Amino acid sequence: MSLLEIIAGIFEGFRVTATVTALGLLYAIPFAFVAGVLQHFLPGVRRVLVTTVIEFWRSSPVIVLLFVFYYSLPAFGVRMSAMTVASLVLGLNIGGYGSQAVRAALQALPHGQVEAGLALGLQRWTILLLIELPQALRSMVPTFMNQLIQLIKGTALVSLITLTDMTYRAKELAQVEYNPVGIYSGLLIAYLIICYPVTVLGRSIEQRASYAESKHREF
Amino acid sequence: MIENLTGTVEITDLDKWYGDFHALRRISLSVADGERIVICGPSGSGKSTLIRCVNQLETHQKGKVSVGGLELKPGAGNLAPIRRQIGMVFQQFNLFPHLSVLGNCTLALTRAKKMPRTEAEALAMENLEKVRIPDQARKYPAQLSGGQQQRVAIARALCMQPKVMLFDEPTSALDPEMIKEVLDVMSALAKDGMTMICVTHEMGFAREVADRIVFMDEGMVIEEATPDVFFSNPRNDRTKKFLSQILH
Ligand SMILES: Nc1ncnc2c1ncn2[C@@H]1O[C@H](COP(=O)(O)OP(=O)(O)OP(=O)(O)O)[C@@H](O)[C@H]1O
Ligand SMILES: [Mg+2]
Numbered sequence: 001m002s003l004l005e006i007i008a009g010i011f012e013g014f015r016v017t018a019t020v021t022a023l024g025l026l027y028a029i030p031f032a033f034v035a036g037v038l039q040h041f042l043p044g045v046r047r048v049l050v051t052t053v054i055e056f057w058r059s060s061p062v063i064v065l066l067f068v069f070y071y072s073l074p075a076f077g078v079r080m081s082a083m084t085v086a087s088l089v090l091g092l093n094i095g096g097y098g099s100q101a102v103r104a105a106l107q108a109l110p111h112g113q114v115e116a117g118l119a120l121g122l123q124r125w126t127i128l129l130l131i132e133l134p135q136a137l138r139s140m141v142p143t144f145m146n147q148l149i150q151l152i153k154g155t156a157l158v159s160l161i162t163l164t165d166m167t168y169r170a171k172e173l174a175q176v177e178y179n180p181v182g183i184y185s186g187l188l189i190a191y192l193i194i195c196y197p198v199t200v201l202g203r204s205i206e207q208r209a210s211y212a213e214s215k216h217r218e219f
Numbered sequence: 220m221i222e223n224l225t226g227t228v229e230i231t232d233l234d235k236w237y238g239d240f241h242a243l244r245r246i247s248l249s250v251a252d253g254e255r256i257v258i259c260g261p262s263g264s265g266k267s268t269l270i271r272c273v274n275q276l277e278t279h280q281k282g283k284v285s286v287g288g289l290e291l292k293p294g295a296g297n298l299a300p301i302r303r304q305i306g307m308v309f310q311q312f313n314l315f316p317h318l319s320v321l322g323n324c325t326l327a328l329t330r331a332k333k334m335p336r337t338e339a340e341a342l343a344m345e346n347l348e349k350v351r352i353p354d355q356a357r358k359y360p361a362q363l364s365g366g367q368q369q370r371v372a373i374a375r376a377l378c379m380q381p382k383v384m385l386f387d388e389p390t391s392a393l394d395p396e397m398i399k400e401v402l403d404v405m406s407a408l409a410k411d412g413m414t415m416i417c418v419t420h421e422m423g424f425a426r427e428v429a430d431r432i433v434f435m436d437e438g439m440v441i442e443e444a445t446p447d448v449f450f451s452n453p454r455n456d457r458t459k460k461f462l463s464q465i466l467h
Contacts, residue, residue, distance in 0.1 A: 115276055116313035116372075120327035120379060121303030130326065135317050 001177055006186035007193075013169035017194070020086045020155045020165065021148075027091025028098055028151065031057075035095070036102025037128065058096030063157055065089045070161040086158040094151045101143040105136035138209045145202030149195050156191070166190050224287025224304050226252045226382035226414030228273060234281035235268055235438075242268045243279065244438045250383075255415045257425040260435035261461060266418040269435070270385050273416065274298075274305045287382060303331060306376030310388040312368045314360040314375070320347070321356045324375045332379070339378075346374040350404045366397030370404055377408075384408065386417040422466060426450060434458045 001009070038050045057065075069085040080088070109132055117127035159168035170187040174180060228250040235243035243265050250256050258266050271277040272284055278293035285291065289301055315323050324343035328334045334342070347353040350370035352363075360368055369389055376384060386405065390398040402424050409415055409428045419425065425432055425446060432449040434442040434457075442449070442458045450466075453459050 110311075110313075112309060112311050112313035113315055116307075116309065116315070116375075117327075118276060118299075119274055119302060119305070119307035120375070121299045121301075121331045122327055123299055123331075126330055130330065131315055131317075138317075 001173075001179065001182065003182060003186055003189075006173060006179075006183055007190055009173050010166050010169045010183075010186055010190045013164055013166035014190075014194075016083075016158070016163050016165040016168075017152070017155050019083065020090065020158055020163065021152050023083070023087030024091035024094065024151050024155070025148070027088055028095035028147075031092055031095030032098025032102050035099035036106065039099065039103045040106045054096045054099050056096075057092040058100075060093075062089060062093050062154060063160065065093065066157060066161050082158070082161045082163050085161060086155070086163055090151060090154050090158070094147050094154070097150075098144065098147055101140050101147075102136065105139045106132055108139065109135055141209045142202070142206050145198070145206065148202070149198055152195055152198065153191065222304075224289065224301075224382050226250075227287055228383055228414070228416065229285045229288075230269075230273070230282070231284075232282040233269070233272060233279050233284065235265075235272060235277065235279045242438050243272070245282070246438075246440055248433065248440065248443075250414060250416060252382075253412045253414055255409050255428050255430050256417070256433060257429040257431075258416065258418045258433045258435060259420055259422075259425065259461070259465075260441075264435040265438040266435055267387050268438075270387050270416060270418055273383075273385055274302050274307055276307075299331065303327070303379050304382045306379060306381035306384040308369070308372050308376055308384070308386045308389045310391050312360070312365070312372045312392070314368055314372055316360050318359075319356070320352070320358055320360070320363070320371050323360070323371060324378045327375075328378055343374070343378055346377045347371075349377065349407070350374045351400075364397060365393045366400045369393065369397075369401050373401075373404055373408075383414045383416070386415065386419065388418050388420070390419065390421060420465060422450070434461065436461070 035050055035054050039047060039054065042050060066085060066089050069080065069089055070082060073080070113131055114127055117131050118124070155165055156167040158165050159171065167187060170183050174183050177183070228248070230246055230248040233243050233246040234241070246269060258270065260266055268277055272279050273286065275284070275291045275293065275298050283290060286301060286305055291298060291301055315326065318326060321340060321343055324346065325336065325339040328339035328342065329336055344353055344356065347356055350373050352367055352370055355363060355367060355371070360371065363371065389405070390401050393401065398421070402421060405415070405417070405424070406428055429446050432444060432446055433440055434449070434455070436457050442453060442455045444453070449458075450462070453462060
Protein backbone atom coordinates (compact mmCIF):
# COMPACT_ATOMS: atom_id res chain seq x y z
CA MET A 1 0.00 0.00 0.00
CA SER A 2 1.34 3.42 -0.92
CA LEU A 3 1.06 6.31 1.53
CA LEU A 4 -1.70 7.80 -0.62
CA GLU A 5 -3.68 4.58 -0.48
CA ILE A 6 -3.19 4.44 3.27
CA ILE A 7 -4.43 8.00 3.71
CA ALA A 8 -7.40 7.31 1.43
CA GLY A 9 -8.19 4.25 3.54
CA ILE A 10 -7.94 6.25 6.72
CA PHE A 11 -10.23 8.93 5.32
CA GLU A 12 -12.99 6.33 5.10
CA GLY A 13 -13.28 7.11 8.81
CA PHE A 14 -13.50 10.83 8.14
CA ARG A 15 -17.27 10.87 8.24
CA VAL A 16 -17.30 9.54 11.81
CA THR A 17 -14.53 11.91 12.95
CA ALA A 18 -16.42 14.84 11.43
CA THR A 19 -19.74 13.74 12.90
CA VAL A 20 -18.32 13.36 16.41
CA THR A 21 -16.74 16.81 16.08
CA ALA A 22 -19.93 18.44 14.82
CA LEU A 23 -22.20 16.80 17.39
CA GLY A 24 -19.58 17.49 20.05
CA LEU A 25 -19.82 21.19 19.22
CA LEU A 26 -23.59 20.98 19.64
CA TYR A 27 -22.94 20.00 23.26
CA ALA A 28 -19.85 22.14 23.81
CA ILE A 29 -21.09 25.55 22.67
CA PRO A 30 -24.37 25.74 24.63
CA PHE A 31 -22.68 24.20 27.68
CA ALA A 32 -19.81 26.69 27.54
CA PHE A 33 -22.15 29.67 27.30
CA VAL A 34 -24.75 28.58 29.81
CA ALA A 35 -22.21 27.40 32.39
CA GLY A 36 -19.91 30.40 31.89
CA VAL A 37 -22.75 32.92 32.12
CA LEU A 38 -24.25 31.23 35.19
CA GLN A 39 -20.87 31.13 36.88
CA HIS A 40 -20.50 34.83 36.17
CA PHE A 41 -23.94 35.73 37.53
CA LEU A 42 -24.97 33.36 40.28
CA PRO A 43 -24.13 34.07 43.89
CA GLY A 44 -23.20 31.66 46.67
CA VAL A 45 -24.23 28.03 46.73
CA ARG A 46 -25.76 27.96 43.26
CA ARG A 47 -22.50 29.20 41.84
CA VAL A 48 -20.61 26.44 43.64
CA LEU A 49 -23.02 23.92 42.11
CA VAL A 50 -22.35 25.19 38.59
CA THR A 51 -18.61 25.20 39.27
CA THR A 52 -18.81 21.59 40.43
CA VAL A 53 -20.54 20.50 37.24
CA ILE A 54 -17.97 22.35 35.13
CA GLU A 55 -15.08 20.86 37.09
CA PHE A 56 -16.50 17.34 36.72
CA TRP A 57 -16.44 17.59 32.93
CA ARG A 58 -13.21 19.50 32.75
CA SER A 59 -11.11 17.55 35.21
CA SER A 60 -12.03 13.92 34.52
CA PRO A 61 -9.89 12.03 32.00
CA VAL A 62 -11.86 11.84 28.75
CA ILE A 63 -11.01 8.21 28.19
CA VAL A 64 -12.34 7.25 31.62
CA LEU A 65 -15.56 9.20 30.97
CA LEU A 66 -15.97 7.41 27.65
CA PHE A 67 -15.62 3.99 29.30
CA VAL A 68 -17.93 4.90 32.18
CA PHE A 69 -20.66 6.23 29.92
CA TYR A 70 -20.39 3.49 27.33
CA TYR A 71 -19.63 0.40 29.40
CA SER A 72 -20.76 1.13 32.98
CA LEU A 73 -23.96 3.16 32.69
CA PRO A 74 -25.86 0.40 30.83
CA ALA A 75 -25.59 -1.59 34.09
CA PHE A 76 -27.80 1.11 35.61
CA GLY A 77 -30.22 0.99 32.70
CA VAL A 78 -28.80 4.04 30.92
CA ARG A 79 -28.01 3.00 27.39
CA MET A 80 -26.65 5.42 24.81
CA SER A 81 -25.23 4.82 21.35
CA ALA A 82 -21.46 5.05 20.97
CA MET A 83 -21.95 8.18 18.87
CA THR A 84 -24.04 9.86 21.59
CA VAL A 85 -21.54 8.96 24.30
CA ALA A 86 -18.62 10.17 22.19
CA SER A 87 -20.11 13.53 21.28
CA LEU A 88 -21.54 14.11 24.76
CA VAL A 89 -18.31 13.33 26.61
CA LEU A 90 -15.96 15.12 24.22
CA GLY A 91 -18.36 18.04 23.83
CA LEU A 92 -18.95 18.63 27.53
CA ASN A 93 -15.27 18.22 28.30
CA ILE A 94 -14.29 20.91 25.78
CA GLY A 95 -17.37 22.93 26.79
CA GLY A 96 -16.11 22.90 30.37
CA TYR A 97 -12.91 24.59 29.22
CA GLY A 98 -14.93 26.91 27.01
CA SER A 99 -17.07 28.00 29.95
CA GLN A 100 -13.97 29.36 31.66
CA ALA A 101 -13.16 31.43 28.58
CA VAL A 102 -16.73 32.77 28.57
CA ARG A 103 -16.60 33.65 32.26
CA ALA A 104 -13.16 35.26 32.02
CA ALA A 105 -14.21 37.32 29.00
CA LEU A 106 -17.35 38.54 30.78
CA GLN A 107 -15.41 39.40 33.92
CA ALA A 108 -12.82 41.32 31.94
CA LEU A 109 -15.37 43.84 30.64
CA PRO A 110 -15.48 47.16 32.49
CA HIS A 111 -18.50 47.10 34.81
CA GLY A 112 -19.44 50.65 33.88
CA GLN A 113 -21.12 49.42 30.71
CA VAL A 114 -23.52 47.25 32.66
CA GLU A 115 -24.33 50.24 34.85
CA ALA A 116 -24.89 52.43 31.82
CA GLY A 117 -27.27 49.81 30.44
CA LEU A 118 -29.17 49.56 33.71
CA ALA A 119 -29.38 53.35 33.96
CA LEU A 120 -30.93 53.38 30.48
CA GLY A 121 -33.64 51.07 31.77
CA LEU A 122 -32.50 47.92 29.96
CA GLN A 123 -33.23 44.57 31.58
CA ARG A 124 -30.22 42.70 32.93
CA TRP A 125 -30.48 39.88 30.38
CA THR A 126 -30.77 42.36 27.50
CA ILE A 127 -27.52 43.90 28.68
CA LEU A 128 -25.91 40.45 28.74
CA LEU A 129 -27.14 39.63 25.26
CA LEU A 130 -26.56 42.92 23.47
CA ILE A 131 -23.72 44.55 25.36
CA GLU A 132 -21.61 42.02 27.23
CA LEU A 133 -21.69 38.87 25.10
CA PRO A 134 -20.94 40.55 21.74
CA GLN A 135 -17.77 42.05 23.22
CA ALA A 136 -16.87 38.91 25.15
CA LEU A 137 -17.22 36.84 21.95
CA ARG A 138 -14.55 38.87 20.22
CA SER A 139 -12.01 38.28 22.93
CA MET A 140 -12.93 34.59 23.07
CA VAL A 141 -12.23 33.80 19.41
CA PRO A 142 -8.61 32.65 19.84
CA THR A 143 -9.48 30.36 22.76
CA PHE A 144 -12.46 28.91 20.93
CA MET A 145 -10.47 28.10 17.81
CA ASN A 146 -7.87 26.37 20.00
CA GLN A 147 -10.56 24.35 21.67
CA LEU A 148 -12.07 23.32 18.34
CA ILE A 149 -8.71 21.83 17.42
CA GLN A 150 -8.52 20.13 20.82
CA LEU A 151 -11.92 18.63 20.10
CA ILE A 152 -10.90 17.32 16.67
CA LYS A 153 -7.75 15.76 18.10
CA GLY A 154 -9.76 14.36 21.01
CA THR A 155 -12.00 12.40 18.63
CA ALA A 156 -9.12 9.96 18.13
CA LEU A 157 -10.19 8.39 21.44
CA VAL A 158 -13.63 7.36 20.20
CA SER A 159 -12.13 4.38 18.39
CA LEU A 160 -11.92 2.85 21.89
CA ILE A 161 -15.70 2.65 22.10
CA THR A 162 -16.12 0.95 18.72
CA LEU A 163 -16.66 3.99 16.49
CA THR A 164 -15.01 3.60 13.10
CA ASP A 165 -13.30 6.97 12.93
CA MET A 166 -9.96 7.66 11.25
CA THR A 167 -7.94 6.22 14.11
CA TYR A 168 -10.08 3.07 14.11
CA ARG A 169 -9.56 2.74 10.36
CA ALA A 170 -5.80 3.04 10.85
CA LYS A 171 -5.87 0.24 13.37
CA GLU A 172 -7.89 -1.90 10.97
CA LEU A 173 -5.36 -1.27 8.23
CA ALA A 174 -2.56 -2.14 10.64
CA GLN A 175 -4.13 -5.56 11.18
CA VAL A 176 -4.38 -6.23 7.47
CA GLU A 177 -0.88 -5.13 6.62
CA TYR A 178 2.25 -4.95 8.75
CA ASN A 179 3.39 -1.39 8.12
CA PRO A 180 3.16 0.59 11.40
CA VAL A 181 5.45 3.36 10.15
CA GLY A 182 3.48 4.00 6.96
CA ILE A 183 0.04 3.63 8.53
CA TYR A 184 0.56 5.74 11.64
CA SER A 185 2.45 8.39 9.71
CA GLY A 186 -0.51 8.41 7.35
CA LEU A 187 -2.84 8.85 10.33
CA LEU A 188 -0.79 11.76 11.60
CA ILE A 189 -0.91 13.37 8.17
CA ALA A 190 -4.68 12.79 7.99
CA TYR A 191 -5.24 14.73 11.23
CA LEU A 192 -2.90 17.48 10.07
CA ILE A 193 -4.88 17.76 6.81
CA ILE A 194 -7.99 18.48 8.88
CA CYS A 195 -6.52 20.58 11.67
CA TYR A 196 -4.26 22.81 9.65
CA PRO A 197 -7.05 24.50 7.64
CA VAL A 198 -8.94 25.03 10.91
CA THR A 199 -5.86 26.75 12.36
CA VAL A 200 -5.59 28.96 9.29
CA LEU A 201 -9.29 29.76 9.37
CA GLY A 202 -9.02 30.52 13.10
CA ARG A 203 -6.15 32.90 12.55
CA SER A 204 -8.04 34.83 9.91
CA ILE A 205 -11.16 35.10 12.09
CA GLU A 206 -8.89 36.22 14.94
CA GLN A 207 -7.31 38.90 12.80
CA ARG A 208 -10.66 40.19 11.67
CA ALA A 209 -11.93 40.26 15.27
CA SER A 210 -8.86 42.05 16.57
CA TYR A 211 -9.07 44.55 13.71
CA ALA A 212 -12.66 45.28 14.65
CA GLU A 213 -11.53 45.46 18.25
CA SER A 214 -8.82 48.02 17.58
CA LYS A 215 -11.44 50.08 15.80
CA HIS A 216 -13.93 49.78 18.63
CA ARG A 217 -11.96 49.61 21.78
CA GLU A 218 -10.33 52.48 23.53
CA PHE A 219 -9.25 51.46 27.01
CA MET B 220 -48.59 56.29 33.74
CA ILE B 221 -44.84 56.24 34.23
CA GLU B 222 -44.41 58.26 31.02
CA ASN B 223 -46.13 61.24 32.64
CA LEU B 224 -43.88 61.50 35.67
CA THR B 225 -42.80 64.96 36.71
CA GLY B 226 -39.14 65.63 37.31
CA THR B 227 -39.27 65.78 41.07
CA VAL B 228 -36.85 63.89 43.26
CA GLU B 229 -37.59 63.21 46.90
CA ILE B 230 -34.94 61.73 49.17
CA THR B 231 -36.05 61.15 52.74
CA ASP B 232 -33.92 60.04 55.70
CA LEU B 233 -31.65 57.95 53.52
CA ASP B 234 -29.13 55.64 55.17
CA LYS B 235 -26.64 53.52 53.28
CA TRP B 236 -23.96 51.15 54.55
CA TYR B 237 -21.21 49.37 52.66
CA GLY B 238 -20.75 46.50 55.11
CA ASP B 239 -19.90 48.25 58.36
CA PHE B 240 -19.12 51.54 56.70
CA HIS B 241 -21.87 54.13 57.07
CA ALA B 242 -21.64 55.86 53.68
CA LEU B 243 -24.80 57.99 53.78
CA ARG B 244 -26.24 59.28 57.06
CA ARG B 245 -29.88 60.30 57.15
CA ILE B 246 -29.84 62.32 53.98
CA SER B 247 -32.91 64.28 52.97
CA LEU B 248 -33.11 66.29 49.80
CA SER B 249 -36.02 67.40 47.69
CA VAL B 250 -35.58 68.57 44.15
CA ALA B 251 -38.45 70.35 42.42
CA ASP B 252 -39.41 69.87 38.78
CA GLY B 253 -36.96 71.84 36.65
CA GLU B 254 -34.61 72.57 39.52
CA ARG B 255 -30.82 72.37 39.09
CA ILE B 256 -28.83 71.02 42.02
CA VAL B 257 -25.06 70.86 42.26
CA ILE B 258 -23.58 68.48 44.82
CA CYS B 259 -20.01 69.01 45.92
CA GLY B 260 -17.76 67.89 48.74
CA PRO B 261 -14.42 66.23 49.41
CA SER B 262 -13.47 62.86 47.96
CA GLY B 263 -15.19 60.00 49.73
CA SER B 264 -17.96 62.18 51.14
CA GLY B 265 -20.68 60.04 49.49
CA LYS B 266 -21.64 62.18 46.48
CA SER B 267 -21.53 59.33 43.99
CA THR B 268 -23.23 56.98 46.40
CA LEU B 269 -26.08 59.44 46.89
CA ILE B 270 -26.64 60.15 43.21
CA ARG B 271 -26.45 56.42 42.42
CA CYS B 272 -29.14 55.70 44.99
CA VAL B 273 -31.49 57.93 43.00
CA ASN B 274 -31.64 55.38 40.17
CA GLN B 275 -30.80 52.45 42.44
CA LEU B 276 -27.43 51.57 40.98
CA GLU B 277 -26.72 51.44 44.72
CA THR B 278 -29.31 50.12 47.12
CA HIS B 279 -29.97 51.90 50.39
CA GLN B 280 -30.95 50.23 53.66
CA LYS B 281 -33.15 52.89 55.26
CA GLY B 282 -35.26 55.77 54.09
CA LYS B 283 -36.97 56.48 50.84
CA VAL B 284 -36.10 57.61 47.31
CA SER B 285 -38.81 58.61 44.88
CA VAL B 286 -38.83 60.20 41.47
CA GLY B 287 -41.96 61.87 40.16
CA GLY B 288 -43.78 60.53 43.21
CA LEU B 289 -42.88 56.91 42.43
CA GLU B 290 -40.76 55.17 45.03
CA LEU B 291 -37.69 53.24 43.91
CA LYS B 292 -37.54 50.30 46.29
CA PRO B 293 -34.17 48.59 46.74
CA GLY B 294 -34.09 45.30 44.86
CA ALA B 295 -37.56 45.73 43.36
CA GLY B 296 -38.08 43.93 40.07
CA ASN B 297 -39.74 46.80 38.22
CA LEU B 298 -36.96 49.38 38.35
CA ALA B 299 -36.31 49.48 34.60
CA PRO B 300 -39.40 51.54 33.59
CA ILE B 301 -38.63 54.21 36.22
CA ARG B 302 -34.95 54.22 35.29
CA ARG B 303 -35.95 55.10 31.72
CA GLN B 304 -37.20 58.39 33.15
CA ILE B 305 -33.86 59.11 34.82
CA GLY B 306 -30.85 59.84 32.63
CA MET B 307 -27.37 59.29 34.00
CA VAL B 308 -23.98 60.50 32.82
CA PHE B 309 -20.84 58.92 34.29
CA GLN B 310 -17.34 60.18 34.85
CA GLN B 311 -15.93 57.44 32.59
CA PHE B 312 -18.58 57.92 29.84
CA ASN B 313 -19.36 54.18 29.79
CA LEU B 314 -20.23 54.12 26.11
CA PHE B 315 -20.71 50.73 24.45
CA PRO B 316 -17.48 50.34 22.44
CA HIS B 317 -18.87 47.77 20.00
CA LEU B 318 -21.68 50.05 18.85
CA SER B 319 -21.49 53.18 16.74
CA VAL B 320 -22.52 56.53 18.19
CA LEU B 321 -25.93 56.04 16.63
CA GLY B 322 -26.09 52.48 17.95
CA ASN B 323 -25.29 53.71 21.45
CA CYS B 324 -28.12 56.21 21.22
CA THR B 325 -30.76 53.90 19.75
CA LEU B 326 -30.12 50.64 21.65
CA ALA B 327 -32.40 51.34 24.61
CA LEU B 328 -34.98 53.07 22.40
CA THR B 329 -35.44 50.06 20.17
CA ARG B 330 -34.97 47.42 22.89
CA ALA B 331 -36.57 48.91 25.98
CA LYS B 332 -39.08 51.29 24.43
CA LYS B 333 -39.75 49.14 21.34
CA MET B 334 -39.48 52.19 19.11
CA PRO B 335 -39.18 51.49 15.35
CA ARG B 336 -35.59 51.92 14.12
CA THR B 337 -36.19 54.87 11.79
CA GLU B 338 -37.99 56.78 14.50
CA ALA B 339 -35.26 55.95 17.03
CA GLU B 340 -32.55 57.13 14.63
CA ALA B 341 -34.37 60.38 13.99
CA LEU B 342 -34.63 60.99 17.72
CA ALA B 343 -30.97 60.10 18.16
CA MET B 344 -29.93 62.56 15.45
CA GLU B 345 -32.01 65.25 17.09
CA ASN B 346 -30.17 64.74 20.37
CA LEU B 347 -26.78 64.47 18.68
CA GLU B 348 -27.52 67.93 17.24
CA LYS B 349 -28.28 69.15 20.73
CA VAL B 350 -24.85 68.06 21.89
CA ARG B 351 -23.34 69.37 18.64
CA ILE B 352 -21.90 66.21 17.11
CA PRO B 353 -24.42 65.01 14.50
CA ASP B 354 -21.52 64.53 12.05
CA GLN B 355 -19.98 61.78 14.26
CA ALA B 356 -23.06 59.55 14.25
CA ARG B 357 -21.44 56.71 12.26
CA LYS B 358 -18.19 56.63 14.21
CA TYR B 359 -17.27 54.34 17.06
CA PRO B 360 -16.53 55.60 20.59
CA ALA B 361 -12.80 54.84 20.32
CA GLN B 362 -12.60 57.18 17.32
CA LEU B 363 -13.80 60.17 19.36
CA SER B 364 -12.11 62.52 21.81
CA GLY B 365 -13.06 62.36 25.48
CA GLY B 366 -15.21 65.46 25.23
CA GLN B 367 -17.03 64.06 22.22
CA GLN B 368 -17.55 60.74 23.98
CA GLN B 369 -19.05 62.45 26.99
CA ARG B 370 -21.38 64.44 24.74
CA VAL B 371 -22.47 61.18 23.08
CA ALA B 372 -23.15 59.82 26.56
CA ILE B 373 -25.33 62.85 27.28
CA ALA B 374 -27.17 62.43 23.98
CA ARG B 375 -27.66 58.72 24.70
CA ALA B 376 -29.29 59.57 28.02
CA LEU B 377 -31.42 62.34 26.48
CA CYS B 378 -32.77 59.96 23.84
CA MET B 379 -34.82 58.26 26.53
CA GLN B 380 -36.53 61.62 27.09
CA PRO B 381 -35.88 61.53 30.82
CA LYS B 382 -37.52 63.83 33.34
CA VAL B 383 -34.40 64.01 35.49
CA MET B 384 -30.72 63.96 34.57
CA LEU B 385 -28.01 62.79 36.96
CA PHE B 386 -24.39 63.75 36.33
CA ASP B 387 -21.56 62.17 38.32
CA GLU B 388 -18.43 64.28 37.78
CA PRO B 389 -18.96 64.38 34.02
CA THR B 390 -15.85 66.47 33.33
CA SER B 391 -13.39 64.94 35.80
CA ALA B 392 -11.93 62.49 33.30
CA LEU B 393 -11.53 65.11 30.57
CA ASP B 394 -8.51 67.09 29.41
CA PRO B 395 -8.91 70.75 30.37
CA GLU B 396 -9.56 71.93 26.81
CA MET B 397 -12.58 69.61 26.52
CA ILE B 398 -14.28 70.52 29.75
CA LYS B 399 -15.95 73.60 28.34
CA GLU B 400 -17.69 71.83 25.45
CA VAL B 401 -19.34 69.45 27.91
CA LEU B 402 -20.28 72.17 30.39
CA ASP B 403 -21.79 74.23 27.54
CA VAL B 404 -24.03 71.32 26.61
CA MET B 405 -25.06 70.94 30.25
CA SER B 406 -25.83 74.66 30.58
CA ALA B 407 -28.00 74.52 27.46
CA LEU B 408 -29.83 71.57 28.94
CA ALA B 409 -30.43 73.53 32.16
CA LYS B 410 -31.87 76.41 30.13
CA ASP B 411 -34.33 73.95 28.53
CA GLY B 412 -35.78 73.35 31.98
CA MET B 413 -34.40 69.86 32.66
CA THR B 414 -34.30 68.76 36.30
CA MET B 415 -30.62 68.17 36.97
CA ILE B 416 -28.58 66.78 39.84
CA CYS B 417 -24.88 67.29 39.12
CA VAL B 418 -21.96 66.12 41.18
CA THR B 419 -19.18 68.42 40.03
CA HIS B 420 -16.28 70.51 41.22
CA GLU B 421 -16.71 73.00 38.39
CA MET B 422 -17.57 75.95 40.59
CA GLY B 423 -18.02 78.31 37.66
CA PHE B 424 -20.72 76.04 36.31
CA ALA B 425 -22.29 75.75 39.76
CA ARG B 426 -22.39 79.52 40.18
CA GLU B 427 -23.93 80.04 36.77
CA VAL B 428 -26.39 77.17 36.53
CA ALA B 429 -27.32 75.85 39.97
CA ASP B 430 -30.45 76.87 41.82
CA ARG B 431 -29.03 75.26 44.91
CA ILE B 432 -25.68 73.87 45.97
CA VAL B 433 -25.50 70.96 48.35
CA PHE B 434 -22.26 70.44 50.25
CA MET B 435 -21.58 66.94 51.59
CA ASP B 436 -18.98 65.58 53.96
CA GLU B 437 -18.66 62.19 55.67
CA GLY B 438 -21.94 60.94 54.27
CA MET B 439 -23.95 63.91 55.49
CA VAL B 440 -25.40 67.02 53.90
CA ILE B 441 -23.51 69.76 55.71
CA GLU B 442 -24.88 72.81 53.97
CA GLU B 443 -27.46 73.66 51.35
CA ALA B 444 -27.62 77.14 49.86
CA THR B 445 -28.13 79.22 46.74
CA PRO B 446 -24.88 79.83 44.85
CA ASP B 447 -24.73 83.45 46.04
CA VAL B 448 -24.92 82.52 49.68
CA PHE B 449 -22.80 79.41 49.25
CA PHE B 450 -19.82 81.22 47.76
CA SER B 451 -20.02 84.55 49.56
CA ASN B 452 -21.33 83.56 52.93
CA PRO B 453 -20.94 79.86 53.77
CA ARG B 454 -22.04 79.08 57.32
CA ASN B 455 -20.26 75.88 58.13
CA ASP B 456 -16.53 75.67 58.83
CA ARG B 457 -16.14 72.55 56.72
CA THR B 458 -17.73 74.32 53.78
CA LYS B 459 -15.37 77.24 54.24
CA LYS B 460 -12.37 74.94 54.37
CA PHE B 461 -13.52 73.07 51.25
CA LEU B 462 -14.12 76.30 49.35
CA SER B 463 -10.75 77.73 50.30
CA GLN B 464 -9.12 74.59 48.92
CA ILE B 465 -11.06 74.48 45.71
CA LEU B 466 -11.18 78.20 44.86
CA HIS B 467 -7.68 79.53 44.70
N1 LIG C 1 -18.67 49.52 46.61
C1 LIG C 1 -18.17 50.04 47.75
N2 LIG C 1 -17.82 49.25 48.77
C2 LIG C 1 -17.32 49.76 49.91
N3 LIG C 1 -17.16 51.06 50.15
C3 LIG C 1 -17.49 51.91 49.17
C4 LIG C 1 -18.02 51.45 47.92
N4 LIG C 1 -18.27 52.51 47.14
C5 LIG C 1 -17.91 53.58 47.87
N5 LIG C 1 -17.46 53.23 49.08
C6 LIG C 1 -17.01 54.13 50.14
O1 LIG C 1 -18.06 55.03 50.42
C7 LIG C 1 -17.56 56.34 50.61
C8 LIG C 1 -18.26 57.29 49.67
O2 LIG C 1 -17.88 56.98 48.35
P1 LIG C 1 -18.36 57.83 47.10
O3 LIG C 1 -17.84 57.17 45.90
O4 LIG C 1 -19.82 58.05 47.20
O5 LIG C 1 -17.59 59.20 47.37
P2 LIG C 1 -17.54 60.49 46.46
O6 LIG C 1 -17.99 61.61 47.31
O7 LIG C 1 -18.24 60.24 45.19
O8 LIG C 1 -15.98 60.63 46.22
P3 LIG C 1 -15.18 61.07 44.91
O9 LIG C 1 -15.16 62.57 44.90
O10 LIG C 1 -13.81 60.52 45.15
O11 LIG C 1 -15.85 60.48 43.73
C9 LIG C 1 -16.06 56.27 50.39
O12 LIG C 1 -15.42 56.24 51.64
C10 LIG C 1 -15.85 54.99 49.66
O13 LIG C 1 -14.62 54.40 50.02
MG1 LIG D 1 -17.64 60.06 43.17
